[in-house]
Amino acid sequence: xxxxxxxxxxxxxxxxxxxxxxxxxxxxxxxxxxxxxxxxxxxxxxxxxxxxxxxxxxxxxxxxxxxxxxxxxxxxxxxxxxxxxxxxxxxxxxxxxxxxxxxxxxxxxxxxxxxxxxx
Amino acid sequence: xxxxxxxxxxxxxxxxxxxxxxxxxxxxxxxxxxxxxxxxxxxxxxxxxxxxxxxxxxxxxxxxxxxxxxxxxxxxxxxxxxxxxxxxxxxxxxxxxxxxxxxxxxxxxx
Numbered sequence: 001x002x003x004x005x006x007x008x009x010x011x012x013x014x015x016x017x018x019x020x021x022x023x024x025x026x027x028x029x030x031x032x033x034x035x036x037x038x039x040x041x042x043x044x045x046x047x048x049x050x051x052x053x054x055x056x057x058x059x060x061x062x063x064x065x066x067x068x069x070x071x072x073x074x075x076x077x078x079x080x081x082x083x084x085x086x087x088x089x090x091x092x093x094x095x096x097x098x099x100x101x102x103x104x105x106x107x108x109x110x111x112x113x114x115x116x117x118x119x
Numbered sequence: 120x121x122x123x124x125x126x127x128x129x130x131x132x133x134x135x136x137x138x139x140x141x142x143x144x145x146x147x148x149x150x151x152x153x154x155x156x157x158x159x160x161x162x163x164x165x166x167x168x169x170x171x172x173x174x175x176x177x178x179x180x181x182x183x184x185x186x187x188x189x190x191x192x193x194x195x196x197x198x199x200x201x202x203x204x205x206x207x208x209x210x211x212x213x214x215x216x217x218x219x220x221x222x223x224x225x226x227x228x229x
Contacts, residue, residue, distance in 0.1 A: 004161075032215060043207060044162075044219045093161060097215055101167060105150065106215035112161040 001027050004096045006111035013084055014119055020080045021114045023094030029074035030096035034108060035067075038091040050077050084118040091115050123208060123220035131226040138195040140223040142208030143188075149211050151184055153193050156205045156222075165193075165206075198227045 003026040013019050023033060032051050036044040048069050050056040056069035068080040077096075081088055092115075095108040123144035132138055144151070150169045154162040168175045168184045168191070175182045181194040195202055205224045209217040 006161075034216070041224075043221050046216060046218070049216060091159070095162075103167075103169065105167070106211075107164075108215070108217060109164075110154075110162040113159070115159070 002098070002100065002107075002109040003027055004094065004109045004111040006092075006094055006114050008114060009112065010115040010117075012117045012119065015085050016083055018080055018082045019084055019116060020078055021092055021094075021116075023077045023079070023096065023111050025075045025096040025098075025109070028096070028098050030098055031074075031106070032097045033071060033077040034095045034097070035069060035077070035079050036093045036095070038093060038113075040091075044093060047079075081116065084116070086118045089116055089118045123210060123218065125206075125208060125220040125223050127223060128221070129224045129226070131228065132198055134198060134200055134227055134229050136198055138198050138202070138225055138227070140193045140206050140225070142191045142193070142220045144191075144208070144210045144218070144220070145189065146210070146212060146218075148186070149213060151182075151191050152209045152211070152217070153180075153182060153191075154207045154209060154219075156207065158204070162207070195225075198225075200227050200229055203227045 005024045007022045035047045038044045047062045048056045048058045050071040058064045071077045093113045095110045097108045100107040125142045152167045153165040166177045179196045184191045205222045207222045208220040
């Protein structure tokens with residue numbers, strides 16, 4: 001159990017267009033979803049935290065008007081990269097959390113990632 | 120940045136050898152987790168160690184935690200070619216947010 005999917009798995013778009021990435025928890029309801037960005041050979045950097053029905057909380061330095069997050073239900077969050085530019089090319093990974101694990105702690109389950117290339 | 124540091128950045132060993140990766144972090148934590156990431160893929164959770172624990176084992180994995188030094192280590196024993204991946208530590212405080220380390224790229228050759 002605890003499967004998280006992302007769609008699409010990869011996308012190529014032209015500069016100036018918008019791209020929407022979906023993150024779904026397939027077999028559980030997620031209390032919170034997180035969006036990360038990872039540049040080549042680098043670590044994951046948290047972009048934002050999102051809870052169903054409320055506004056996302058963005059990390060310092062992440063433009064909320066550029067990276068729109070919609071958390072429509074307990075199983076679906078979307079990230080829209082608006083007016084994408086080549087520097088937005090990256091690997092975007094989401095996670096969905098729920099209480100689990102040996103200690104009943106908040107546990108994040110990660111999606112397979114979406115590779116975005118902006119030409 | 121609150122991001123942790125991992126060393127080495129890259130590690131190349133032969134199959135059957137042990138691999139040790141270290142992680143240092145900066146703030147107080149609730150727990151520390153280790154993840155594996157195969158190239159271009161998502162993250163796989165390996166093990167979680169709580170702040171009041173010093174050592175945990177899971178199969179060929181051994182994790183230690185020293186909160187006084189704000190450091191952790193991941194030992195993979197009897198490595199296999201399939202262990203080739205990047206390994207990240209991630210810390211969690213009172214909130215559920217994870218802060219990832221810089222990662223260690225492990226290459227296990229036959």
